[in-house]
Amino acid sequence: TQLLEQSPQFLSIQEGENLTVYCNSSSVFSSLQWYRQEPGEGPVLLVTVVTGGEVKKLKRLTFQFGDARKDSSLHITAAQPGDTGLYLCAGAEATDSWGKLQFGAGTQVVVTP
Amino acid sequence: DAGVIQSPRHEVTEMGQEVTLRCKPISGHNSLFWYRQTMMRGLELLIYFNNNVPIDDSGMPEDRFSAKMPNASFSTLKIQPSEPRDSAVYFCASSIYNEQFFGPGTRLTVL
Numbered sequence: 001t002q003l004l005e006q007s008p009q010f011l012s013i014q015e016g017e018n019l020t021v022y023c024n025s026s027s028v029f030s031s032l033q034w035y036r037q038e039p040g041e042g043p044v045l046l047v048t049v050v051t052g053g054e055v056k057k058l059k060r061l062t063f064q065f066g067d068a069r070k071d072s073s074l075h076i077t078a079a080q081p082g083d084t085g086l087y088l089c090a091g092a093e094a095t096d097s098w099g100k101l102q103f104g105a106g107t108q109v110v111v112t113p
Numbered sequence: 114d115a116g117v118i119q120s121p122r123h124e125v126t127e128m129g130q131e132v133t134l135r136c137k138p139i140s141g142h143n144s145l146f147w148y149r150q151t152m153m154r155g156l157e158l159l160i161y162f163n164n165n166v167p168i169d170d171s172g173m174p175e176d177r178f179s180a181k182m183p184n185a186s187f188s189t190l191k192i193q194p195s196e197p198r199d200s201a202v203y204f205c206a207s208s209i210y211n212e213q214f215f216g217p218g219t220r221l222t223v224l
Contacts, residue, residue, distance in 0.1 A: 031211050042117075042204050042215030043156075088156065092211040098163050099144040099208045105155045 003027060004089055004104035012110045016078050021107045023089035024071045030092050032065055032072045033101065037086040079111045115139075117216035119205050125222045131193040134219045137186055138207030146213060147180055147190050148204040156204075162188065195223045 007022045023032070031050045035043035047056050049065035049072065056063045060083075062075040076083055086108050090101040118137040126132055138145050146161040160170040162182045170180070177196070182188040192199055202220050206213040 033212065042206070042218050045212055045214065048212055098161065098168050099211050099213070100146075100158070100161060100169070101211070101213060103156045
């Protein structure tokens, strides 16, 4: 059972469209991170959110941490083919002090030209 | 900074053989994590170290798997004997605070 549930599992859109990926849990996290993984490579850290209600923007990507620090969303505006990849959310539980992360199963995003 | 270095990048071996995967973490990072990724199970945490000491190995699937971190700049994950169901991509990640940085992975195929 995944501690972090991501939805949808798969998303295929046309270039220029917007998309939102969700990450939900019943646990409270001290921080939550989003990674993007491309084929044949390891996950790459995109952003870390720490404060409940926090919103961070990275160019066309907007990340939001829920007020209760149990959920998060990633919104991409005007998606481009270069946004294609597996998006993973990962949470650090408040009770863990070693840097251990709980990963979601990921959302595979495909952006076609 | 060279990032996390893993070797080999690809390994093909026969069932029953010993496999050793290697990882060099980012200098200054105090935690190191070994993960396994498959289509069916996603990214699974196998074991992690803090300051070279194993903290939690509950994700190691069987006694056939073992990991060591003899110093701050090197870790190994060994599978002995290997089985076809061990085929997967194995990632090493190092971290400081709660941000993990992943290596490129080792794709293991056990025939």
